[in-house]
Structures are given as structure tokens and as C-alpha cells.
Amino acid sequence: MSDLGSVISVRGLKKSYGSTQAVAGIDLTIARGEIFALLGPNGAGKTTTVEILEGFRARDSGEVSVLNTDPAIKGEAGRIWRNRIGIVLQSTSDAGDLSVKDTVAHFAKYYSNPRDVNEVIQDVGLDEKSSALIRTLSGGQRRRLDVALGIIGSPELLFLDEPTTGFDPEARRAFWALIKSLRDSGTTIVLTTHYLDEAEALADRVAVINQGKIVEVATPALLGGRATSLATVSWLSEKGAQAERTDNPTALIRKLTETYKDEIPELTVKRASLEDIYLEMIGGADGSE
Numbered sequence: 494m495s496d497l498g499s500v501i502s503v504r505g506l507k508k509s510y511g512s513t514q515a516v517a518g519i520d521l522t523i524a525r526g527e528i529f530a531l532l533g534p535n536g537a538g539k540t541t542t543v544e545i546l547e548g549f550r551a552r553d554s555g556e557v558s559v560l561n562t563d564p565a566i567k568g569e570a571g572r573i574w575r576n577r578i579g580i581v582l583q584s585t586s587d588a589g590d591l592s593v594k595d596t597v598a599h600f601a602k603y604y605s606n607p608r609d610v611n612e613v614i615q616d617v618g619l620d621e622k623s624s625a626l627i628r629t630l631s632g633g634q635r636r637r638l639d640v641a642l643g644i645i646g647s648p649e650l651l652f653l654d655e656p657t658t659g660f661d662p663e664a665r666r667a668f669w670a671l672i673k674s675l676r677d678s679g680t681t682i683v684l685t686t687h688y689l690d691e692a693e694a695l696a697d698r699v700a701v702i703n704q705g706k707i708v709e710v711a712t713p714a715l716l717g718g719r720a721t722s723l724a725t726v727s728w729l730s731e732k733g734a735q736a737e738r739t740d741n742p743t744a745l746i747r748k749l750t751e752t753y754k755d756e757i758p759e760l761t762v763k764r765a766s767l768e769d770i771y772l773e774m775i776g777g778a779d780g781s782e
């Protein structure tokens with residue numbers, strides 16, 4: 494059933510826990526080599542969806558294909574299939590008395606085609622902590638170790654659940670660069686995040702999920718009609734700060750250049766941020782009932 498070239502294909506996916514319908518009919522197609530972000534408020538159904546794709550949770554109905562395999566069929570979704578998938582879960586790895594390097598090397602043994610241990614440690618920015626014991630790492634460093642364990646097996650498909658929680662701004666930027674380089678080398682990445690800037694910086698496409706349903710799938714630039722939303726043009730006149738909302742900022746700026754000739758003082762043009770659009774789409778819902 495999978496579409497040609499797609500790594501993940503989902504049709505009519507449903508899952509309830511008792512009377513709570515966590516996933517209420519989801520369709521998704523994720524192409525090889527794209528970074529696909531799932532955005533949605535707490536309880537929207539993201540983790541349930543991802544766990545079904547990972548083969549950790551059974552679905553009630555619908556069709557699912559991940560790397561041309563149905564994750565629910567144990568005989569098909571076995572070790573060979575799992576070997577092609579990397580997973581970074583929301584919770585961090587257990588603290589232990591092993592060093593970073595020993596831990597990564599230990600996990601590498603589970604895979605048929607592992608990456609170089611030192612290279613992976615370097616890629617996640619833990620080279621200076623390579624011989625440190627895990628229990629001595631900071632929260633953000635522990636999270637980087639989780640990412641190292643997710644990519645050590647050279648996965649074709651990588652699931653990242655809230656990967657940068659606890660990262661400092663510099664580490665987040667470095668992590669984004671790492672994720673983009675993985676994508677550029679052909680890895681398909683499914684990212685769950687609450688950080689709108691992260692989705693905007695990384696994702697080729699974003700799916701907004703609310704109350705178990707997909708509200709929209711689009712590029713971050715086009716989501717919710719963002720590209721054609723009203724722009725706010727602001728500038729400084731002799732009378733003080735001016736701001737005007739318009740659907741044609743170019744025309745307004747052209748008019749302003751007639752008045753100001755050389756330079757329009759403190760000119761800015763601002764469209765709705767991804768966060769503005771996202772909050773509008775989910776209607777302020779926090780998913781709680």
C-alpha cells in the first residue's frame with residue numbers, strides 16, 4: 494500500500510485508550526529524505542501516532558507502512574526492520590557507571606551497520622566528555638547522548654521526540670546543523686517538538702495535530718496561509734512610530750519611498766510568526782478535557 498518513494502504511509506489511523514480517542518483518523522505520507530515535524534498541544538496524539546509507527550503500540554484500525562513494513566506484524570517488523578530505524582525517546586537514558594564512549598560502543602553492537610563511535614560522539618558535541626561517566630553529565634549532555642544512541646546504527650529513518658529539551662541555545666543550533674546534515678545524507682527524520690522555532694528551522698513539512706486529527710500539513714512558510722497573511726509595515730515618522738497592516742506591503746513601501754526618498758526610518762515588514770499561526774490553528778486548545 495505504500496506510495497512510491499514514501500518512507501511512511503498512514504491511512505485512516507485510529508487509536509483509543511478506553512473512552513479517550515487519542516488518534517481519530519490520521520492520514521500521512523512522509524517522503525524519503527525529508528524532515529517532517531509533528532506539532533500539537535499536549536495530549537494531541539503525537540506520541541501515540543509515533544509509537545504506532547515505531548511498532549511499540551498497537552492500533553485499533555487503519556493502514557500503516559513504515560519502510561514498506563507494517564509495524565504491527567511481528568514477523569515482518571523484526572530485527573532487520575528495527576535495525577534501519579533510530580529512535581530518540583522523550584525520556585533520557587538511564588544514568589550509569591559506564592562512560593559515554595563505552596555506552597555508545599555498547600549500543601553500536603546491536604546494529605549490523607553501525608557508525609564510527611568516535612565520530613558520532615563528536616557529531617553530538619560530546620567529544621570532551623567521551624570518557625566521563627554518564628551519571629556526571631548535565632541534563633543537556635545526557636540528551637545529546639540519547640541522540641548519539643539514536644544515530645549510532647546509521648538509521649534510514651530517525652524518530653526524534655522532543656530532542657532538544659534542556660539544550661542551551663548554542664547546543665540547539667549545533668544539533669539543528671547535525672539533523673540537517675543527516676537529512677542531507679539521505680536520512681528521513683520524524684521530529685516531534687513543541688518548539689515552533691525548531692520546526693521552522695528544521696522541517697521541510699509540518700503537520701499540525703489537534704485532538705487526534707491532522708489540522709494541516711504544509712511547509713513552515715505556507716502553514717495556515719502564512720505567506721499571504723496580512724503584513725505589518727512599521728516605520729518612524731516625524732509624528733512618531735507608525736504601523737499599518739496591509740495585504741500589499743510592497744505598494745505601501747513604494748508610497749513611503751515617495752515621501753522619504755533616501756531611506757524610510759526604522760522600516761520593518763513583519764508577517765505572522767509560525768507561533769501566531771499555530772496558536773490560531775489550534776484555537777488556544779491545550780488538549781485537556
Ligand code: ATP
Nearest residue numbers: 510513514515533534535536537538539540541542
Ligand atoms: P504531549 O505533547 O503531551 O507529549 P501527545 O500529543 O504526544 O502529547 P499522546 O501522548 O499521544 O499526546 O496522548 C493522546 C491522548 O491519549 C491523551 O489524552 C492522553 O491522555 C491519552 N493517552 C496516552 N497514552 C495513554 C495510555 N497509555 N493510557 C491511557 N491514555 C493514554
